[in-house]
Amino acid sequence: MHASMYAQWFSQHSIPFTVILAYVPLAATVATTILSMVLARATLRYAETTDKSLALAREEFERQWSPELHIKLEMLSSRQTRIVVTNLARISVLLQMVQLRRLSMGVPAMRSFLNEPLVGGTTWSNDLGKHLFACTGDEYEGQIAASVTFYASGRLFRTDWFRFQVHVKHGEIVMLDPVNIAARRVNKLDDEEERELVQDVVEAAAAAGA
DSSP states (O other): OHHHHHHHHHHHHSOOHHHHHHHHHHHHHHHHHHHHHHHHHHHHHHHHHHHHHHHHHHHHHHHHHSOOEEEEEEEOSSSOEEEEEEEOSSSOEEEEEEEEEETTOSSOSEEEEEEEEEOTTOEEEEEOTTHHHHHHOSSEEEEEEEEEEEEETTEEEEEOOEEEEEEEETTEEEEEEEEEOOSSSEEEOOHHHHHHHHHHHHHHHHHHHO
Protein backbone atom coordinates (compact mmCIF):
# COMPACT_ATOMS: atom_id res chain seq x y z
CA MET A 1 0.00 0.00 0.00
CA HIS A 2 2.62 2.44 1.06
CA ALA A 3 4.90 1.35 -1.78
CA SER A 4 2.23 1.95 -4.38
CA MET A 5 1.51 5.40 -2.93
CA TYR A 6 5.20 6.34 -3.08
CA ALA A 7 5.42 5.09 -6.63
CA GLN A 8 2.37 7.09 -7.62
CA TRP A 9 3.70 10.28 -5.96
CA PHE A 10 7.12 9.87 -7.60
CA SER A 11 5.55 9.33 -11.00
CA GLN A 12 3.47 12.50 -10.57
CA HIS A 13 6.27 14.78 -9.33
CA SER A 14 9.36 13.42 -11.01
CA ILE A 15 10.95 15.17 -14.03
CA PRO A 16 10.80 13.04 -17.14
CA PHE A 17 14.22 11.77 -18.20
CA THR A 18 13.66 13.04 -21.72
CA VAL A 19 13.22 16.58 -20.37
CA ILE A 20 16.54 16.30 -18.51
CA LEU A 21 18.23 15.11 -21.67
CA ALA A 22 16.75 18.07 -23.54
CA TYR A 23 18.16 20.58 -21.03
CA VAL A 24 21.70 19.13 -21.04
CA PRO A 25 22.72 20.78 -24.35
CA LEU A 26 21.24 24.07 -23.17
CA ALA A 27 23.23 23.94 -19.93
CA ALA A 28 26.36 23.06 -21.89
CA THR A 29 25.77 26.01 -24.22
CA VAL A 30 25.32 28.40 -21.31
CA ALA A 31 28.47 27.10 -19.63
CA THR A 32 30.42 27.41 -22.88
CA THR A 33 29.16 30.96 -23.39
CA ILE A 34 30.18 31.99 -19.88
CA LEU A 35 33.60 30.39 -20.31
CA SER A 36 34.06 32.12 -23.66
CA MET A 37 33.19 35.50 -22.13
CA VAL A 38 35.70 34.95 -19.32
CA LEU A 39 38.41 33.95 -21.80
CA ALA A 40 37.59 36.88 -24.08
CA ARG A 41 37.82 39.31 -21.18
CA ALA A 42 41.14 37.81 -20.09
CA THR A 43 42.44 38.02 -23.67
CA LEU A 44 41.34 41.65 -23.93
CA ARG A 45 43.14 42.51 -20.70
CA TYR A 46 46.26 40.74 -21.92
CA ALA A 47 46.07 42.61 -25.25
CA GLU A 48 45.70 45.95 -23.45
CA THR A 49 48.67 45.16 -21.22
CA THR A 50 50.72 44.12 -24.25
CA ASP A 51 49.80 47.31 -26.11
CA LYS A 52 50.80 49.45 -23.14
CA SER A 53 54.10 47.59 -22.83
CA LEU A 54 54.81 48.05 -26.54
CA ALA A 55 53.91 51.74 -26.33
CA LEU A 56 56.27 52.24 -23.39
CA ALA A 57 59.04 50.34 -25.18
CA ARG A 58 58.51 52.40 -28.34
CA GLU A 59 58.51 55.65 -26.36
CA GLU A 60 61.72 54.64 -24.59
CA PHE A 61 63.35 53.73 -27.92
CA GLU A 62 62.33 57.01 -29.53
CA ARG A 63 63.49 58.98 -26.51
CA GLN A 64 66.91 57.36 -26.65
CA TRP A 65 67.42 57.41 -30.42
CA SER A 66 65.55 60.52 -31.49
CA PRO A 67 67.80 63.60 -31.73
CA GLU A 68 67.63 65.92 -28.73
CA LEU A 69 70.06 68.76 -28.06
CA HIS A 70 70.35 71.09 -25.08
CA ILE A 71 71.81 74.58 -25.51
CA LYS A 72 73.44 76.68 -22.80
CA LEU A 73 75.08 80.10 -22.93
CA GLU A 74 77.76 80.61 -20.29
CA MET A 75 79.30 83.87 -19.11
CA LEU A 76 83.07 83.52 -18.82
CA SER A 77 83.81 87.18 -18.09
CA SER A 78 82.29 90.59 -18.71
CA ARG A 79 83.46 90.36 -22.32
CA GLN A 80 83.52 86.62 -23.00
CA THR A 81 80.77 84.07 -23.42
CA ARG A 82 80.53 80.60 -24.88
CA ILE A 83 77.85 78.29 -26.16
CA VAL A 84 77.59 74.70 -24.89
CA VAL A 85 75.60 72.15 -26.88
CA THR A 86 74.92 68.77 -25.29
CA ASN A 87 73.63 65.79 -27.24
CA LEU A 88 71.17 64.11 -24.84
CA ALA A 89 70.31 61.25 -27.21
CA ARG A 90 72.30 58.20 -28.28
CA ILE A 91 72.27 59.09 -31.95
CA SER A 92 75.19 61.14 -33.31
CA VAL A 93 74.51 64.44 -35.09
CA LEU A 94 76.39 66.90 -37.29
CA LEU A 95 76.10 70.52 -36.16
CA GLN A 96 75.52 72.90 -39.06
CA MET A 97 74.57 76.31 -37.70
CA VAL A 98 74.17 78.31 -34.49
CA GLN A 99 71.72 81.22 -34.43
CA LEU A 100 71.22 84.02 -31.89
CA ARG A 101 68.43 86.58 -31.86
CA ARG A 102 66.50 88.93 -29.65
CA LEU A 103 62.99 87.74 -28.96
CA SER A 104 61.63 90.95 -30.42
CA MET A 105 63.45 90.31 -33.69
CA GLY A 106 62.05 87.91 -36.27
CA VAL A 107 65.39 87.56 -38.07
CA PRO A 108 68.41 86.11 -36.23
CA ALA A 109 71.10 88.69 -35.47
CA MET A 110 73.85 86.08 -35.74
CA ARG A 111 74.37 82.98 -37.84
CA SER A 112 77.51 80.92 -37.38
CA PHE A 113 78.00 78.02 -39.79
CA LEU A 114 79.58 74.82 -38.51
CA ASN A 115 80.52 71.32 -39.55
CA GLU A 116 81.03 69.73 -36.14
CA PRO A 117 80.15 66.10 -35.34
CA LEU A 118 78.60 65.55 -31.92
CA VAL A 119 78.43 61.97 -30.65
CA GLY A 120 75.50 60.94 -28.48
CA GLY A 121 76.02 61.75 -24.82
CA THR A 122 78.84 64.25 -25.47
CA THR A 123 79.16 68.05 -25.38
CA TRP A 124 80.48 70.62 -27.83
CA SER A 125 81.38 74.16 -26.83
CA ASN A 126 82.76 77.23 -28.55
CA ASP A 127 83.51 80.83 -27.61
CA LEU A 128 80.95 83.25 -28.99
CA GLY A 129 83.46 86.09 -29.24
CA LYS A 130 81.71 89.17 -30.60
CA HIS A 131 78.65 87.25 -31.74
CA LEU A 132 76.75 87.96 -28.53
CA PHE A 133 77.35 91.70 -28.81
CA ALA A 134 76.28 91.56 -32.46
CA CYS A 135 72.96 90.38 -31.09
CA THR A 136 72.65 92.67 -28.05
CA GLY A 137 74.72 95.74 -28.86
CA ASP A 138 76.55 97.65 -26.13
CA GLU A 139 73.37 98.45 -24.18
CA TYR A 140 70.66 95.87 -23.76
CA GLU A 141 68.58 94.28 -21.04
CA GLY A 142 66.10 91.60 -21.97
CA GLN A 143 65.88 88.14 -23.46
CA ILE A 144 67.82 86.55 -26.28
CA ALA A 145 67.38 83.09 -27.77
CA ALA A 146 69.74 80.49 -29.24
CA SER A 147 69.02 77.67 -31.67
CA VAL A 148 71.11 75.00 -33.41
CA THR A 149 70.55 73.39 -36.80
CA PHE A 150 71.98 69.91 -37.37
CA TYR A 151 71.87 66.75 -39.44
CA ALA A 152 70.76 63.43 -37.94
CA SER A 153 70.06 60.21 -39.88
CA GLY A 154 70.29 62.10 -43.16
CA ARG A 155 67.63 64.66 -42.20
CA LEU A 156 68.00 68.29 -41.21
CA PHE A 157 66.64 69.38 -37.82
CA ARG A 158 66.54 72.58 -35.79
CA THR A 159 66.15 72.85 -32.05
CA ASP A 160 63.61 75.11 -30.47
CA TRP A 161 64.80 78.50 -29.24
CA PHE A 162 66.45 78.30 -25.83
CA ARG A 163 65.91 81.62 -24.04
CA PHE A 164 68.29 83.56 -21.80
CA GLN A 165 68.01 86.74 -19.77
CA VAL A 166 70.93 89.05 -20.51
CA HIS A 167 72.04 92.47 -19.31
CA VAL A 168 74.74 94.31 -21.24
CA LYS A 169 75.89 97.74 -20.03
CA HIS A 170 78.62 99.89 -21.58
CA GLY A 171 79.71 96.97 -23.73
CA GLU A 172 80.13 94.60 -20.79
CA ILE A 173 78.03 91.64 -19.74
CA VAL A 174 76.48 92.17 -16.33
CA MET A 175 74.25 89.08 -16.25
CA LEU A 176 73.48 86.04 -18.41
CA ASP A 177 71.04 83.46 -17.05
CA PRO A 178 68.86 80.77 -18.66
CA VAL A 179 65.13 81.45 -18.65
CA ASN A 180 63.74 78.04 -19.54
CA ILE A 181 64.38 74.96 -21.58
CA ALA A 182 62.91 74.55 -25.03
CA ALA A 183 59.25 73.63 -25.30
CA ARG A 184 59.92 71.15 -28.09
CA ARG A 185 62.83 68.79 -28.59
CA VAL A 186 63.63 69.30 -32.27
CA ASN A 187 61.80 70.28 -35.42
CA LYS A 188 62.52 68.78 -38.83
CA LEU A 189 63.06 71.43 -41.49
CA ASP A 190 61.00 71.34 -44.66
CA ASP A 191 62.60 71.03 -48.10
CA GLU A 192 62.66 74.77 -48.78
CA GLU A 193 64.32 75.60 -45.47
CA GLU A 194 66.83 72.82 -46.04
CA ARG A 195 67.72 74.15 -49.50
CA GLU A 196 68.17 77.66 -48.09
CA LEU A 197 70.50 76.41 -45.38
CA VAL A 198 72.57 74.37 -47.83
CA GLN A 199 72.86 77.42 -50.07
CA ASP A 200 73.94 79.57 -47.11
CA VAL A 201 76.56 77.02 -46.11
CA VAL A 202 77.97 76.87 -49.65
CA GLU A 203 78.13 80.66 -49.89
CA ALA A 204 79.83 80.89 -46.48
CA ALA A 205 82.40 78.29 -47.49
CA ALA A 206 83.08 80.11 -50.76
CA ALA A 207 83.52 83.42 -48.96
CA ALA A 208 85.91 81.80 -46.48
CA GLY A 209 87.95 80.29 -49.35
CA ALA A 210 88.14 83.63 -51.11
